[in-house]
Amino acid sequence: MQTLSDPDSRLSTARVLILGAGFAGLATAIRLGKERAKAQVTLVSRRNYHLFTPLLYQAATGLVDPDHIAQMVRPAARKYGFTLFEGEVSNVDIDAKTVQTSFGDLAYDYLVLAIGSETNDFGIRGVSEHAISLKTLPDAERIHSKIIDSLERALVISDQAKRKRLLAFVIIGGGATGVELAGSVRDFVKFLLNDYPGLAEDQFSVVLIELMQNLLPGLSRYLSEQTYRILSKRGIQIRLNSRVMEATDGGVLLSGGELIETGNIFWTAGTKSPKLVDNLDLEKERGRIKVDQFLRVREHPEIFAIGDLASISDLKTGEKVPWTAQSAVQEGDWVGIALSRVLSGRKIEPFVYQDKGYMLSLGRQVGVAEFRHFKTSGFFGWLLWRIIHIALITTTRSRLGVIFDWTFAYFYKRNAAHTEH
Ligand SMILES: Cc1cc2nc3c(=O)[nH]c(=O)nc-3n(C[C@H](O)[C@H](O)[C@H](O)COP(=O)(O)OP(=O)(O)OC[C@H]3O[C@@H](n4cnc5c(N)ncnc54)[C@H](O)[C@@H]3O)c2cc1C
Incomplete structure (x- = not known):
């Protein structure tokens, strides 16, 4: 070798x-x-923090405080003896x-x-102007703000078509980030509606658009099929084999000419x-x-x-x-x-990648996980996802913060204050 x-x-x-x-x-x-x-x-x-991206969609949907997924690097710099420059x-x-x-x-x-x-919009017209991507902490805060803003505006509008448009949430990209975001947007809006008397559950929709013929392209059939089943059951409209041609302030235009009307477009379709x-x-x-x-x-x-x-x-x-x-x-x-x-003059051997498996949290008490020959979905998949992600967070401040946020949201409410304008 x-x-x-x-x-x-x-x-x-x-x-x-x-x-x-x-x-x-x-x-x-x-x-x-x-x-x-x-x-x-x-x-x-x-930035002088390390962003824990697996929980970014939760910051976008009020489940965790954005500060809690920004892990401070300076304590690690001191502990491990490296110099950090922002x-x-x-x-x-x-x-x-x-x-x-x-x-x-x-x-x-x-x-x-x-x-x-970086986010890749593949040069599709209107995406950079009308869609919000999910890559950084400010992106998550923008999505959070957009969701609440749409609900506030829907409440004071009497035109039913405009209200429906404000309450339609479209996620483009059915990869891991897109499916998790879709599941969490659905839960967040459903929960928020309790505090918006006058807005009914049947007026809101979550649509997930994927170019390929299945969700989670590149991952296993089990993960893809379970995810499809779970999200569909929760009322998310999944559009497979759908190519986005343009994003406008009126909605998302698909290749067949269909316009999905929405004022909320979230882009998770790729990186470059x-x-x-x-x-x-x-x-x-x-x-x-x-x-x-x-x-x-x-x-x-x-x-x-x-x-x-x-x-x-x-x-x-x-x-x-x-x-x-x-x-x-x-x-x-x-x-x-x-x-x-x-x-120190010693020899080394080549890098060998170890695939440790995949897991996804798809909403309140539902998830899916696959590690080699072990597969699970539903409540156990969700619980496993949570336990493993808490273990993966490296700073005590972030870990305790996330545990607090999850506990608070589980027994009480997610954060829905409209602080960003
Ligand atoms: C929303 C989301 C959810 C995800 N969920 C998961 C998941 O659940 N599981 C999983 O395994 N993967 C997940 N990923 C993918 C994972 O985040 C990336 O694969 C991983 O972050 C790549 O690590 P990296 O160190 O290459 O880049 P990053 O973690 O992105 O780090 C790059 C760093 O470089 C800094 N930087 C960039 N440009 C410059 C510059 N010009 N000057 C100075 N600094 C710069 C950035 O600020 C950042 O700190 C997710 C990604 C996203 C966006």
Whole structure:
């Protein structure tokens, strides 16, 4: 088996620069600290928190406080001995081995590219103007505000057609984010209607649009079929094989000419690599940076690319490693171990991805999970999802905050104050 050795093992304390404090970059920084690597580790990221994206749809639907899924990185920086700079990275000069940031240039011996991905609207007309995506904390707050705003406006409008339009919620993209958001929007609005006398349950609708012939493309048939069954049973209108041609302020136009009238369009249909990555003169595959079995960029062994911006092949199956938090953490952790071994002159073996399974929370007390040969859905799937996600949250503040939010929402109410305008 091929092994990796340090291309420049003369470095006594190498400068390791990590870009992006997401799942991948943070895992690298923490692992380097745990391994006590002979390195001066610097992490640069746009925000000084790590966003726990699996709960983002819950922040958008009042189930958790947005602050509780923004995990502080500075305590980890202190604990694991890395330097954190909040700032925007604008360019990487690969030849000069420097990175340009909003606060100045930084030099590196090893670079870990981990700035994730951006929303992809595939150039579809009107999406950037009329749809809200779900990728960042401000996105979640905008969706939350939009839902409440629509209910407030529906209450004071007498025109039934306009009211129906305000109470129609359309989610475009039937992947993991879309199905979870659809289930939670349905629960949120249904619960809110109790506080809006005059708005009836049969006046609101949730529509989920998917281009492919099944939900959750790329995941197993079991997950896809169970999700379809659960969401349909909860009254969500699922439109498969449906191509969105345009988003307007009147609704969503499908390829057959049908217009789904709505004032609420939420976009979860895809991601792409950031502009900064596009501009780098590195080999790409489906727009993502192609790496070797050691997660290094070809011809630049000092650069690692991990997480959503990388195209990585699974050594066991030959398939592409999916762009998920679980893979990003594995890759980040692996790079931390690899770098610390390389810096102390030890050899390493290639990265091997471990598929740990998938699970989805689809609404109050319903979920679906599949781990290798174990499958479950309904209440048990939901409970498992909650237990595992609490365990995955890394800071005590966030964990306790989310437990409090869930308990409060379960026995009392979700947050529906219209604080954003
Ligand atoms: C709504 C939603 C729900 C999801 N749910 C799940 C789930 O349940 N399970 C799962 O496995 N995966 C889930 N994912 C996918 C998962 O979030 C990503 O695959 C994962 O975050 C990728 O990790 P990453 O480190 O590559 O990027 P990210 O986690 O996105 O981190 C990138 C970091 O880089 C920073 N950054 C970006 N550009 C710059 C710049 N120019 N300068 C400085 N900093 C920059 C960002 O601010 C961010 O901190 C979800 C994604 C979304 C959007």
